[in-house]
Amino acid sequence: MKLTIVEYPDKRLKEKSKIVEKFDEELHKLLEAMYASMIESNGIGLAAIQVGYAKQVLLLNIPDDNDEQSRDSLIEMINPIITQSEGETIYQEGCLSVPSFYEDVSRFERVCVNYQDREGNTKTIEATGLLSVAIQHEIDHLHGVLFIDKLSYSRRKKFEKEYKKVQKEKKLSKNQFA
Ligand SMILES: CC(=O)Oc1ccc(/C=C/C(=O)NCCc2ccccc2)cc1OC(C)=O
Ligand SMILES: [Co+2]
Numbered sequence: 001m002k003l004t005i006v007e008y009p010d011k012r013l014k015e016k017s018k019i020v021e022k023f024d025e026e027l028h029k030l031l032e033a034m035y036a037s038m039i040e041s042n043g044i045g046l047a048a049i050q051v052g053y054a055k056q057v058l059l060l061n062i063p064d065d066n067d068e069q070s071r072d073s074l075i076e077m078i079n080p081i082i083t084q085s086e087g088e089t090i091y092q093e094g095c096l097s098v099p100s101f102y103e104d105v106s107r108f109e110r111v112c113v114n115y116q117d118r119e120g121n122t123k124t125i126e127a128t129g130l131l132s133v134a135i136q137h138e139i140d141h142l143h144g145v146l147f148i149d150k151l152s153y154s155r156r157k158k159f160e161k162e163y164k165k166v167q168k169e170k171k172l173s174k175n176q177f178a
Contacts, residue, residue: 001029003037003051008098008163014144017047017054020078023120027057031076031118034059043096044069045134047141050097056080058138062131075125077115080139083124084112091133093147100166101159105147107136 006012030053038046038059048057060075087109094102110128113135117123127135137147148159
């Protein structure tokens with residue numbers, strides 16, 4: 001199934017995603033379709049809500065040291081729960097649902113996460129650095145939170161102003177060639 005990325009300010013991105021109960025063929029098809037969309041859009045993380053499915057499902061595929069995004073390092077997380085968190089790190093984040101915007105966000109440096117894999121087996125992962133940031137960014141999506149919601153008031157105002165400008169330019173360019 002071809003999935004379309006839902007973009008800010010679509011209200012669906014604020015929905016709370018539901019717990020996955022059935023680890024069936026339908027779930028596996030969704031995971032495959034999400035992976036195709038994420039890779040096609042040059043993403044390194046994607047939550048199901050971003051393709052219109054309010055289910056607690058997310059993908060992480062962090063490029064390795066020589067900047068390769070191999071499928072072996074793909075992590076499929078279902079019903080994730082952060083069990084431990086410590087430290088602080090600042091990283092410039094982007095999101096497929098907020099195209100062309102990148103802002104520094106403060107997150108925990110280290111997190112421990114319990115989750116289930118596509119068969120329903122319980123897994124635990126401890127993450128630091130970029131993987132830790134990505135996990136927190138994607139789990140926020142499951143609670144209807146975008147990285148722009150974590151910005152300071154002044155930085156959020158700057159984002160809103162720039163976003164409106166970009167949307168107007170997009171509309172103008174569309175009309176020009178319509
Ligand atoms: C034009 C545009 O929107 O560019 C992009 C923006 C974001 C992204 C992907 C963002 C992404 O995967 N975010 C996952 C969450 C995350 C954010 C920061 C660190 C870890 C994990 C890709 C874009 O497309 C290209 C070609 O770079
Ligand atoms: Co995102």
